[in-house]
Amino acid sequence: MTEKNEQLRAQLIAAVVKKRAAIARAQEIVVRLLEPSIAEAEFLAMLWEIAPHNYIDVVDEREISKNCGYPLCSNALENVPKQKYQISATRNKVYDLTERKKFCSGYCFRASEYIKAQVPTLPLWLRDREPRPSFQLLPRDK
Numbered sequence: 001m002t003e004k005n006e007q008l009r010a011q012l013i014a015a016v017v018k019k020r021a022a023i024a025r026a027q028e029i030v031v032r033l034l035e036p037s038i039a040e041a042e043f044l045a046m047l048w049e050i051a052p053h054n055y056i057d058v059v060d061e062r063e064i065s066k067n068c069g070y071p072l073c074s075n076a077l078e079n080v081p082k083q084k085y086q087i088s089a090t091r092n093k094v095y096d097l098t099e100r101k102k103f104c105s106g107y108c109f110r111a112s113e114y115i116k117a118q119v120p121t122l123p124l125w126l127r128d129r130e131p132r133p134s135f136q137l138l139p140r141d142k
């Protein structure tokens with residue numbers, strides 16, 4: 001093998017190792033976000049190290065364990081409506097409750113959607129070259 005090939009091979013291996021490490025780190029964060037009591041600053045910092053599908057996993061896993069889907073909320077899910085749709089006579093509309101039912105309140109649902117929209121789509125292992133955005137929480141209802 002020539003020296004150039006040797007070098008390319010080393011670069012390729014380094015890239016694979018980096019990619020695997022980034023994926024493993026994202027998985028650790030998913031597990032962490034299933035636990036109660038995460039500080040706001042810690043939560044926001046974690047968003048830079050996960051992909052959109054990781055965030056969706058967190059919400060779904062929390063729902064399965066009967067916790068509010070929003071990672072900053074420690075409420076249990078209680079009195080979850082059985083029906084899939086809700087009909088609003090006043091607005092003459094049918095609402096799909098599938099996503100909303102994963103949260104204890106309208107606020108948590110909106111706050112989670114707000115976070116989900118901010119999770120970067122850039123591949124995890126390419127983020128170290130990019131500037132980190134400043135993530136925001138949805139302000140509490142007054």
Ligand SMILES: [Zn+2]
Pocket residue numbers: 068069070073074075103104105108
């Ligand atoms: Zn909640």
